Amino acid sequence: xxxxxxxxxxxxxxxxxxxxxxxxxxxxxxxxxxxxxxxxxxxxxxxxxxxxxxxxxxxxxxxxxxxxxxxxxxxxxxxxxxxxxxxxxxxxxxxxxxxxxxxxxxxxxxxxxxxxxxxxxxxxxxxxxxxxxxxxxxxxxxxxxxxxxxxxxxxxxxxxxxxxxxxxxxxxxxxxxxxxxxxxxxxxxxxxxxxxxxxxxxxxxxxxxxxxxxxxxxxxxxxxxxxxxxxxxxxxxxxxxxxxxxxxxxxxxxxxxxxxxxxxxxxxxxxxxxxxxxxxxxxxxxxxxxxxxxxxxxxxxxxxxxxxxxxxxxxxxxxxxxxxxxxxxxxxxxxxxxxxxxxxxxxxxxxxxxxxxxxxxxxxxxxxxxxxxxxxxxxxxxxxxxxxxxxxxxxxxxxxxxxxxxxxxxxxxxxxxxxxxxxxxxxxxxxxxxxxxxx
Amino acid sequence: xxxxxxxxxxxxxxxxxxxxxxxxxxxxxxxxxxxxxxxxxxxxxxxxxxxxxxxxxxxxxxxxxxxxxxxxxxxxxxxxxxxxxxxxxxxxxxxxxxxxxxxxxxxxxxxxxxxxxxxxxxxxxxxxxxxxxxxxxxxxxxxxxxxxxxxxxxxxxxxxxxxxxxxxxxxxxxxxxxxxxxxxxxxxxxxxxxxxxxxxxxxxxxxxxxxxxxxxxxxxxxxxxxxxxxxxxxxxxxxxxxxxxxxxxxxxxxxxxxxxxxxxxxxxxxxxxxxxxxxxxxxxxxxxxxxxxxxxxxxxxxxxxxxxxxxxxxxxxxxxxxxxxxxxxxxxxxxxxxxxxxxxxxxxxxxxxxxxxxxxxxxxxxxxxxxxxxxxxxxxxxxxxxxxxxxxxxxxxxxxxxxxxxxxxxxxxxxxxxxxxxxxxxxxxxxxxxxxxxx
Numbered sequence: 001x002x003x004x005x006x007x008x009x010x011x012x013x014x015x016x017x018x019x020x021x022x023x024x025x026x027x028x029x030x031x032x033x034x035x036x037x038x039x040x041x042x043x044x045x046x047x048x049x050x051x052x053x054x055x056x057x058x059x060x061x062x063x064x065x066x067x068x069x070x071x072x073x074x075x076x077x078x079x080x081x082x083x084x085x086x087x088x089x090x091x092x093x094x095x096x097x098x099x100x101x102x103x104x105x106x107x108x109x110x111x112x113x114x115x116x117x118x119x120x121x122x123x124x125x126x127x128x129x130x131x132x133x134x135x136x137x138x139x140x141x142x143x144x145x146x147x148x149x150x151x152x153x154x155x156x157x158x159x160x161x162x163x164x165x166x167x168x169x170x171x172x173x174x175x176x177x178x179x180x181x182x183x184x185x186x187x188x189x190x191x192x193x194x195x196x197x198x199x200x201x202x203x204x205x206x207x208x209x210x211x212x213x214x215x216x217x218x219x220x221x222x223x224x225x226x227x228x229x230x231x232x233x234x235x236x237x238x239x240x241x242x243x244x245x246x247x248x249x250x251x252x253x254x255x256x257x258x259x260x261x262x263x264x265x266x267x268x269x270x271x272x273x274x275x276x277x278x279x280x281x282x283x284x285x286x287x288x289x290x291x292x293x294x295x296x297x298x299x300x301x302x303x304x305x306x307x308x309x310x311x312x313x314x315x316x317x318x319x320x321x322x323x324x325x326x327x328x329x330x331x332x333x334x335x336x337x338x339x340x341x342x343x344x345x346x347x348x349x350x351x352x353x354x355x356x357x358x359x360x361x362x363x364x365x366x367x368x369x370x371x372x373x374x375x376x377x378x379x380x381x382x383x384x385x386x387x388x389x390x391x392x393x394x395x396x397x398x399x400x401x402x403x404x405x406x407x408x409x410x411x412x413x414x415x416x417x418x419x420x421x422x423x424x425x426x427x428x429x430x431x432x433x434x435x436x437x438x439x
Numbered sequence: 440x441x442x443x444x445x446x447x448x449x450x451x452x453x454x455x456x457x458x459x460x461x462x463x464x465x466x467x468x469x470x471x472x473x474x475x476x477x478x479x480x481x482x483x484x485x486x487x488x489x490x491x492x493x494x495x496x497x498x499x500x501x502x503x504x505x506x507x508x509x510x511x512x513x514x515x516x517x518x519x520x521x522x523x524x525x526x527x528x529x530x531x532x533x534x535x536x537x538x539x540x541x542x543x544x545x546x547x548x549x550x551x552x553x554x555x556x557x558x559x560x561x562x563x564x565x566x567x568x569x570x571x572x573x574x575x576x577x578x579x580x581x582x583x584x585x586x587x588x589x590x591x592x593x594x595x596x597x598x599x600x601x602x603x604x605x606x607x608x609x610x611x612x613x614x615x616x617x618x619x620x621x622x623x624x625x626x627x628x629x630x631x632x633x634x635x636x637x638x639x640x641x642x643x644x645x646x647x648x649x650x651x652x653x654x655x656x657x658x659x660x661x662x663x664x665x666x667x668x669x670x671x672x673x674x675x676x677x678x679x680x681x682x683x684x685x686x687x688x689x690x691x692x693x694x695x696x697x698x699x700x701x702x703x704x705x706x707x708x709x710x711x712x713x714x715x716x717x718x719x720x721x722x723x724x725x726x727x728x729x730x731x732x733x734x735x736x737x738x739x740x741x742x743x744x745x746x747x748x749x750x751x752x753x754x755x756x757x758x759x760x761x762x763x764x765x766x767x768x769x770x771x772x773x774x775x776x777x778x779x780x781x782x783x784x785x786x787x788x789x790x791x792x793x794x795x796x797x798x799x800x801x802x803x804x805x806x807x808x809x810x811x812x813x814x815x816x817x818x819x820x821x822x823x824x825x826x827x828x829x830x831x832x833x834x835x836x837x838x839x840x841x842x843x844x845x846x847x848x849x850x851x852x853x854x855x856x857x858x859x860x861x862x863x864x865x866x867x868x869x870x871x872x873x874x875x876x877x878x
């Protein structure tokens with residue numbers, strides 16, 4: 001008998017690796033934060049002596065979901081301003097509220113609330129783009145959730161930095177600070193082609209090559225953005241990024257709702273990654289990302305929720321569903337982007353986009369023990385013909401019962417073990433009270 | 440002090456009537472299955488002596504949600520066949536499975552499972568179209584949920600009837616049986632223009648006028664349907680229905696994804712109702728219903744889930760969200776179809792479409808006490824700036840804590856009081872085992 005930390009026995013395991021989509025009555029052996037082995041329950045019981053043995057007779061295990069694009073702290077603005085045209089929403093609601101309220105405490109409280117919501121709904125890693133990435137990293141570590149924090153860069157001054165050089169230097173020192181962190185990684189985050197000029201973009205490309213970091217950027221979010229770029233630069237943003245050398249396997253191009261066939265081919269050939277945020281794109285009427293066409297061309301597409309101010313949740317279970325439903329309509333093909341493809345977009349594809357696929361994105365021996373258990377024994381997911389279909393098309397995020405990150409059980413039968421839900425809600429309400437009735 | 444059955448005190452009440460979208464710290468007084476009054480908590484406490492006093496300090500009360508189109512018993516086929524082109528799905532999966540398995544027991548068990556899922560997610564009334572409407576009515580009554588059962592009509596023989604005349608006569612006798620039922624009403628349900636010929640449609644129109652019944656029909660679900668009708672009849676289905684006199688305030692036209700501007704105006708001018716099923720339309724790549732344009736033209740639009748085989752749930756909370764998000768993209772206007780409009784589509788608009796608005800669809804004195812409580816004190820719905828926004832854009836269906844139908848508490852702190860969840864799930868699993876491994 002081999003002594004290990006944890007043995008998780010489940011009705012179904014969905015490894016999201018080569019081989020069958022799901023396997024029945026198997027167990028995951030976990031030790032020192034890693035997956036040792038996936039094997040039949042009987043063999044596991046005879047071979048392993050575990051400190052913790054978890055029996056999940058009605059559950060499916062999936063790899064931890066990876067939210068490949070969000071603005072976590074904006075959870076405090078959830079529902080503050082809805083049903084408005086994009087520019088009106090940004091210029092008259094979001095940006096003034098950010099200028100008035102965003103500070104270190106706001107980012108800490110907002111990121112903690114977001115981390116709690118994400119863990120509760122099966123997300124074990126998120127890629128973030130916001131001010132005070134150092135504080136977001138702290139809040140994520142306290143929550144025990146993985147984060148890939150964006151080193152945000154803009155041309156203009158904000159509360160975080162005065163100019164592109166200061167954004168870059170603050171980002172680089174944060175990257176050094178976090179270089180060996182077990183849970184937190186970093187990613188360059190130039191906000192968008194229309195807010196970052198050529199010089200800082202060239203520097204980011206150079207640093208990204210030297211430091212082997214990925215680059216996250218909002219690209220082709222709306223038709224307006226593309227039209228204005230053509231007016232200002234005489235070229236579409238993706239073309240400009242390509243001429244600057246940024247369209248490469250390092251690029252995480254977020255949104256991408258406006259793509260010609262040539263641009264789809266360019267993305268696929270370049271090895272750049274597309275981060276699809278279907279619910280935000282729908283809510284802001286930004287346009288449709290051609291997910292099926294991108295996948296057919298061979299591009300890697302991952303999934304993100306965007307911020308809670310434009311979604312209005314951080315629930316990757318629901319985001320998978322929206323992605324699977326919308327992709328069929330956009331492709332005019334009910335066979336497009338099946339449930340299993342969407343699960344890949346939310347796990348292994350996202351791990352590839354963030355440069356973390358050696359460690360994350362699938363349930364395989366040697367990878368981190370980031371594991372999510374979903375209880376399918378609920379009215380809305382019965383009967384079960386195919387567990388992947390029930391998870392993507394029918395499950396509620398509250399059916400996530402347990403979550404392990406690096407082998408640590410951060411959700412235990414639906415209860416957070418690293419965060420206090422009542423305290424988080426109370427702080428969120430205090431922020432709301434201040435925001436709606438400023439002194 | 441006036442003695443009454445129930446007094447429900449809530450943080451927010453969303454009446455979906457004239458006046459403010461929500462009111463704070465009010466109570467609903469319920470007696471003999473009806474709403475007596477909505478008044479401030481203090482006044483209620485001094486004026487009413489209730490057998491049951493319910494305190495809901497973190498909850499919003501909304502009118503019971505009305506699922507304006509489903510095929511309830513198909514819940515037993517949930518996830519049996521996904522990600523397939525529509526015709527392949529129907530001809531090679533759904534229709535053969537129905538021919539092999541649908542009988543009285545199937546419809547009873549499937550409708551009971553569906554009723555449980557619907558009550559659990561805040562639905563208090565559903566409009567159904569399937570075989571054995573008599574059995575569906577029985578199952579709904581046992582569950583204590585309202586149903587408007589479709590008197591299905593087809594040209595061709597099925598297990599329910601041999602020809603259009605038999606469908607009609609069986610439907611009419613069921614209508615007579617249920618004429619005075621407290622929970623169950625009936626609606627003519629000619630399946631679609633391509634499956635019902637002119638003669639039965641004319642008879643349905645005549646009977647509907649005489650009996651003051653509404654008519655539910657799949658109309659313009661896909662572009663193929665419209666193109667084939669133009670080939671076969673030389674006219675679009677809506678035009679044919681109009682020439683037969685069916686485009687009237689009695690018509691519930693389901694799906695309507697293919698509409699010209701003239702057809703949108705025709706629907707609005709005629710007083711016909713559109714039943715929008717966004718998730719089914721997306722999943723089957725059927726096309727987009729122009730909800731914003733229909734509402735702008737003055738048409739009444741209600742919301743339905745369609746069957747669980749093409750959705751894959753019967754969750755109206757999620758359906759409201761999908762409708763609100765999709766309508767903005769389809770209208771290319773982030774301000775289109777705000778959250779409150781979608782809540783109307785799922786309540787009062789649906790009551791109007793089904794001819795039940797005198798009794799259902801809003802929280803008002805004199806109407807039936809069909810009331811749903813939603814607990815907003817959850818991570819994913821905090822903070823609350825606007826309870827309507829949180830319900831439509833952020834809430835999980837599991838945040839529905841309590842449901843009253845005709846004053847009876849059919850969901851009590853998340854637990855069904857009229858149905859046994861374990862038993863329903865066990866029966867669903869027995870059906871699945873038979874269906875995947877027929878003897």
